Amino acid sequence: MSPIDLDSDVPVYEQIKQQVTFGIARGTYSAGEKLPSVRAFARKLLVNPNTILRVYRELEHDGLVRTWKGKGVFVSEDAPARCDGAGLEAVEKALLDSIDLARQAGLGARELDALYRRLRRERWRDAAKNNRPGDDA
């Protein structure tokens, strides 16, 4: 699980919600699997337990998890299929934001493409060095 970025524009509960959603899409959490208890999750991320409660409530509202009283929170059967496009969607949005920013900053298309390729190569190299492709849990 990636750490929390407190200074991000994205609220903490949304960051956690996104991490769980990606985790379901990637198979880190499979259908029917029990998610960490509120206490365990809050301790791991060092956030307020009510933040985790909110994440679980919203995931339940979205139909991605189900809460069984006294047993815990479980990934819904159809959640992996429904989370499938979530990663792509989020990446698309982030890329669009950076394209908008580049235009505002007056960066040309070629400069932006070159920048993207360089940064991507650097990140891939760093990830390989740390022996963790991408950003796994």
Next chain:
Amino acid sequence: MKANDLTVSLEGIERWFGKEAVLRDVSLGVEPGSVTALLGRNGCGKSTLLRIVAGTLARHGGEARVLGRDPEQLGVAEREELVWITDESAISARKRVGAELDFTAALRGARFDRPRATELLARWEIPREKAFGELSRGLQARFRLACALASRPRLLLLDEPTLGLDLFARRDLLEVVVDVVAELEASVLISSHQLEDVERIADRIVFLHEGRVPAAGSPDELRDGFRQARVKTSDADTLNSVASGLLGVRRVTRDAEDPAHEHLVLFDDYSRDLEQELLEKSGAVLLSHHRPKLSEVYLEVLGAPLSEVVA
């Protein structure tokens, strides 16, 4: 939520020391199973407020309910449910850890969870035979936390608990706060300088400044409320007069980069509708948005203006 349902409810609290008013008008509520953080500069009255909540200091005005009672008249039952950790330790430096643990257990009575205390002492490697004064600062803090958690409080008061602690001790403290809330559904009222810790664990932040509460809310509410918009207009006078008539707009400043056209509008109760109204009435055009970090809100509320920090 009604005052009686809150673990702590304060309305218009006042407290004087001689001729100096340390608290002038402080109101706040702590819901059961939640964490409220008091943020303010040194000497702003955080400790005074916590002492009033703990019932060890009389208030000079206002209404207070703590665990359903006036804090100045807490009974034995409420005292057992309230744990107050402060640096002005009541623990004698010469007292052995084991003896202090026995003392706390006797004081707390049936509520005290001794196996839990033993487990925490073992996990944090706190030697029972040592005198309290011989422990490092971090271990002293951990010992207090172990006693606090084992006391199974309904209300935990923490006065600057992270002062002088290293990262590991801070982490242990945050874990205890998580446990108190998740496991015991207790409430926590914490005063701290550690903005990052507060942002992680607080449901609600209450700023204290010059004896009053200039702003309060969840970390997200505060960051959303104090948004800053960069706008463009050639008619600065209209922008200023519209802004001064709108509740929730804090200040308009000229942008240093383009003072003739670009302005920074700082909100203190931002909403999309409010921003829309400002733009429509002033004819200004929105260029960009800034959602401040909590540290920027802190500086804005307690002193330095946000525009100087981010612009």
